[in-house]
Amino acid sequence: MKITFFGAARNVTGSKHLIQSEGYNLLLDCGLYQGKREASNDLNRNLPFLASQINAVILSHAHLDHCGTLPILIKNGFQGKIYCTGATADIAKYILEDSAGIQEQDAAYFNKHLKKEEDPISPIYTTEDVEKTLSYFQEIPYFSFSNQWTQLNENIRFKFYDAGHVLGSAITLLEIKENGVTKTLAFSGDLGREYLPILRSPEYIKEDVQALILECTYGNRFHRPIADLAGQLKEIVNEALNKKSKIIVPAFSLERTQELVYVLHNLIDQKIIPSLPIYLDSPLAGNITRVFLQHTEYFDEQFWKDFGNRNESPFSAKNIIYTRSTEESEAINNAPGPFIVIASSGMAEGGRILHHLKNNISNPNNIVLITGYQAEDTLGRKIQEGITPIKIYNETYPVRAKIITLDELSAHADQKDLLLYIGHVKKLKNLFLVHAETPQAQAFQNLVKQSYPFLAVDIPALGQTFEI
Numbered sequence: 001m002k003i004t005f006f007g008a009a010r011n012v013t014g015s016k017h018l019i020q021s022e023g024y025n026l027l028l029d030c031g032l033y034q035g036k037r038e039a040s041n042d043l044n045r046n047l048p049f050l051a052s053q054i055n056a057v058i059l060s061h062a063h064l065d066h067c068g069t070l071p072i073l074i075k076n077g078f079q080g081k082i083y084c085t086g087a088t089a090d091i092a093k094y095i096l097e098d099s100a101g102i103q104e105q106d107a108a109y110f111n112k113h114l115k116k117e118e119d120p121i122s123p124i125y126t127t128e129d130v131e132k133t134l135s136y137f138q139e140i141p142y143f144s145f146s147n148q149w150t151q152l153n154e155n156i157r158f159k160f161y162d163a164g165h166v167l168g169s170a171i172t173l174l175e176i177k178e179n180g181v182t183k184t185l186a187f188s189g190d191l192g193r194e195y196l197p198i199l200r201s202p203e204y205i206k207e208d209v210q211a212l213i214l215e216c217t218y219g220n221r222f223h224r225p226i227a228d229l230a231g232q233l234k235e236i237v238n239e240a241l242n243k244k245s246k247i248i249v250p251a252f253s254l255e256r257t258q259e260l261v262y263v264l265h266n267l268i269d270q271k272i273i274p275s276l277p278i279y280l281d282s283p284l285a286g287n288i289t290r291v292f293l294q295h296t297e298y299f300d301e302q303f304w305k306d307f308g309n310r311n312e313s314p315f316s317a318k319n320i321i322y323t324r325s326t327e328e329s330e331a332i333n334n335a336p337g338p339f340i341v342i343a344s345s346g347m348a349e350g351g352r353i354l355h356h357l358k359n360n361i362s363n364p365n366n367i368v369l370i371t372g373y374q375a376e377d378t379l380g381r382k383i384q385e386g387i388t389p390i391k392i393y394n395e396t397y398p399v400r401a402k403i404i405t406l407d408e409l410s411a412h413a414d415q416k417d418l419l420l421y422i423g424h425v426k427k428l429k430n431l432f433l434v435h436a437e438t439p440q441a442q443a444f445q446n447l448v449k450q451s452y453p454f455l456a457v458d459i460p461a462l463g464q465t466f467e468i
């Protein structure tokens with residue numbers, strides 16, 4: 001069996017790993033590169049393999065850096081099935097439609113402002129391409145996960161385990177027979193953490209696993225425990241009540257938004273914090289929240305104690321206000337504090353959050369709450385690092401609002417979670433570290449080698465092939 005790493009190799013986007021065995025070509029994830037526009041566009045448009053020769057795709061979860069180039073695969077002649085969980089298929093629809101919308105707007109804007117020497121560009125894919133892609137999804141029901149194998153051909157089968165990262169996220173276990181010898185390979189996708197709100201903890205694989213492709217985004221970091229979150233939010237909300245603050249939260253539409261609403265709703269119900277308006281100002285997050293309610297089979301026991309047994313939705317209450325139209329979004333500007341507004345994008349690179357930041361970041365009574373990873377060069381990262389003034393839509397704004405970072409809700413395993421996970425994998429021989437910048441991956445590689453000296457640990461380069 002050959003494994004070639006075509007993405008998320010020494011970086012954190014574009015997840016794509018090709019498994020080849022006796023003429024069968026299986027792709028694990030088909031994610032979008034995100035970063036500097038020109039370089040990413042080239043990588044995204046030109047897949048490094050022939051789409052028509054891929055027999056099947058297994059999709060780990062619906063984040064764009066894992067599913068975002070599926071429409072290009074279909075456009076280029078892929079004819080197989082895309083296997084994933086039901087929740088992943090339902091969420092991927094909205095994530096891909098949103099992505100196509102952004103590609104279309106971007107291309108239209110670029111073409112409108114063309115310089116003499118430039119040629120017009122076309123979007124890397126369109127809403128129509130996404131619609132076609134959706135018919136290729138083949139859903140695996142959650143309750144058959146760790147018990148039931150899906151046969152890809154007479155020699156290759158797979159099963160899913162819960163990855164506990166975002167709704168629908170799965171770890172894939174592959175069993176491949178070559179010349180009568182059975183080999184096992186697992187792919188973590190993105191690995192979650194214990195005790196995240198809503199989701200169950202990542203499952204350990206029961207079978208022996210010879211080779212593991214493991215994400216290690218936070219291979220050199222420790223997150224603050226999730227148990228600290230209630231205390232932190234209580235302090236922030238109380239400060240907001242005193243100062244009539246507007247709390248501005250750039251949020252990721254999948255998982256972080258739902259978790260934050262869940263935790264705030266629960267704290268209000270328990271009278272730990274007083275009720276205040278929570279605006280969910282993101283149509284994409286609104287759509288994805290509806291998918292959550294259709295897939296309560298993924299939810300953990302705590303959900304049933306907090307809300308489920310009373311037949312209540314964690315995502316609706318009188319003070320939780322969903323906005324759709326631009327007018328509704330703009331009206332939030334005139335609402336008096338205290339309130340919380342959650343809007344995308346999560347790294348403040350576009351979307352409605354920019355309007356809220358522009359209107360509120362220069363007022364010292366307000367609070368900007370950062371709840372997720374902020375990549376280099378993004379506006380979110382600049383705000384997080386305390387840079388002032390900042391630029392939004394070519395205008396300059398001094399940053400006077402209080403900036404608070406909460407990393408308790410990180411959806412990725414940290415160093416100790418990753419090490420613990422490796423410790424539970426039976427008969428492991430080869431470990432491939434992906435989905436991390438090189439320094440993070442190397443720090444984690446050294447640590448793993450100290451703990452497991454007999455394990456082969458590699459950090460694959462882009463396009464590198466391994467035979468196992």
Ligand SMILES: [Zn+2]
Binds near residue numbers: 061063166190
């Ligand atoms: Zn992810």
